[in-house]
Amino acid sequence: MQVTIREVAKQLNLSITTISRALDGYDDVSEATRKLVVKTAEEMGYSPNRAARQLRRQRTDTIGYILPSNKPRFADPFFSEFLSGLGDAAASLNYDLLISTAPADHETEQKIYQRWVHAHKVDGFVINRVRLYDWRIQYLSYQQVPLVTLERSLDELEHPSIEVDGFNGFQTLVTHLVEKGFRRIAYIGASQDLKIQVNRLNGYMTGLTRAGIQPDPALIEEGNLTRQGGYLAAKRLLSLEKPPVAIACVNDLTAIGAMEIAHERGLVVGKDLAVVGFDGIEEAAHTQSPLTTLYQPLYEISRELVQMLVTLIVGDPLPQAHIVYTPQLVIRASTGG
Amino acid sequence: MQVTIREVAKQLNLSITTISRALDGYDDVSEATRKLVVKTAEEMGYSPNRAARQLRRQRTDTIGYILPSNKPRFADPFFSEFLSGLGDAAASLNYDLLISTAPADHETEQKIYQRWVHAHKVDGFVINRVRLYDWRIQYLSYQQVPLVTLERSLDELEHPSIEVDGFNGFQTLVTHLVEKGFRRIAYIGASQDLKIQVNRLNGYMTGLTRAGIQPDPALIEEGNLTRQGGYLAAKRLLSLEKPPVAIACVNDLTAIGAMEIAHERGLVVGKDLAVVGFDGIEEAAHTQSPLTTLYQPLYEISRELVQMLVTLIVGDPLPQAHIVYTPQLVIRASTGG
């Protein structure tokens, strides 16, 4: 069994109160005893029992993240990297990271959030893939549970967040394509209720308009952020009477799927058809035609989200509650180099 | 604040004991009160406080998994899928999944295991990427902490496990390559202390021998299970005076890296150079030359590991403590179809 505070107290002939306060660095403990206590506790291998502490403090030192998993065989590098950042940051702040998976915007998802909130399983949540109007944000705000998000919903509820500027990003992408001589540019997006979709689509439209190109609704397709979705949407686009010469994709995975069908059709990506993505996942650098994309430092972003969340939880002031990143254009062969 | 057992008791004018026992389904509660209690508890939205329960029961209803993360930008589909299975299975058994990341076989990793064991943070561990002699297994066994593993170490310590037969798998791969007419077959493996490496290398050697081919030490390279590692190792192989005509890779990511350099060199994969992998990650079906590989149902495997672990934790008998899967050969263009 674990060493308890009582045993440390007995060892030193002090009260458990003193031990507790000494270890928590209160200033009403004499320096001498404090040092002694810290040393002895260390030697005895004492560390406070988590459950007891939680029960008493009504805090769990745990943050929660619920992974959207629409299909069993999901394997999205975006989430690997995101998770990795969450895990590392949490660990370094001595927090635990509690994970569950649930289909996005599904009853199951709701149940888990409610269960975790209700049972006080976590002190706060990290949320991404934000919807335009997002019940998770509404619910947690209403329940007064700390949360941070990647992207902001339109709910106008106050919470710390990080945004990656997809609107300007997509303008940049479109501008780049136009400069490379591609003008009939299609767009493959995601579900309409996703914040990133709206931002990026708007950026695409604005980019076109600013280049003097009339957006063509026939060139706007919906995918589902997966390779497969990109493949199918691109297939539809390429079967049009007047197919596009370039496709801007809401994320890299979609773009990779689009390039796949292009290759199948014998098109030379970067010449016959330009393709661009968004994310900057590692894989994008290694596709048959390396992918031009907008890079966002996801690992750093996810670490920063945790940092913000923990700051919020412990009640410290947040120097900057809203951070906006500008994604970086990485030009590769898929747009002709 | 959460509804407590006391409030439910007050509501019904019963003692908390009765509530507790009724909800836990003890048989010394009258059917009538039991039903009433269950109903009222439900209505009031009562669910037992986790910390209190843990403190009392000395259990956490949480299982732990520590993700090997050697580089910050790790994004390995193998782990996405593995994690996804762990998360789903844990959730469906009403367990939590606690995640941390640490570089494999590093001091940090040791610290986390020790901390979690010491502080009773989890009831048990899931371990994969097992080493030949694995201190994690030794340590947890010694500490009497429940664990399950994917692959078994040579430590001869008793614990439930699942194995995927890499030895026979690699024989199958080599046989397939030989049948396709490739005889000068190289191997790119992983760190020598990994169990999968030893199994798969042995399978490769045996496969060659059985085909009457003398293994050539010059054709055996070491990667690191990543695309990059595969790329570099394959580059060395292709620069040999007598380069191989086929490369068997310890996993798909390595194989994808190997194909990359092959393409760069202008080799037609499947004809000039055959490449095979192991894992069956989704990406492998979509590479420039789709990859022949050994498929293992990782999602199911990870779910099953959780199932076994929980059974072990609660002390129920395990019908089958050691399961061996045979990976399935999936033939694609990278070996000539």
Add this chain to the structure above:
DNA sequence: TTGTAGGCGTTATCAA
């Protein structure tokens, strides 16, 4: 069949 009461290991209040 139901209720009383003690204790799991902490932290926090109050008194010494």
Add this chain to the structure above:
DNA sequence: TTGATAACGCCTACAA
């Protein structure tokens, strides 16, 4: 500066 002591919410001997 230190120490007794009462919670935190739950489970479970034991008593009724």
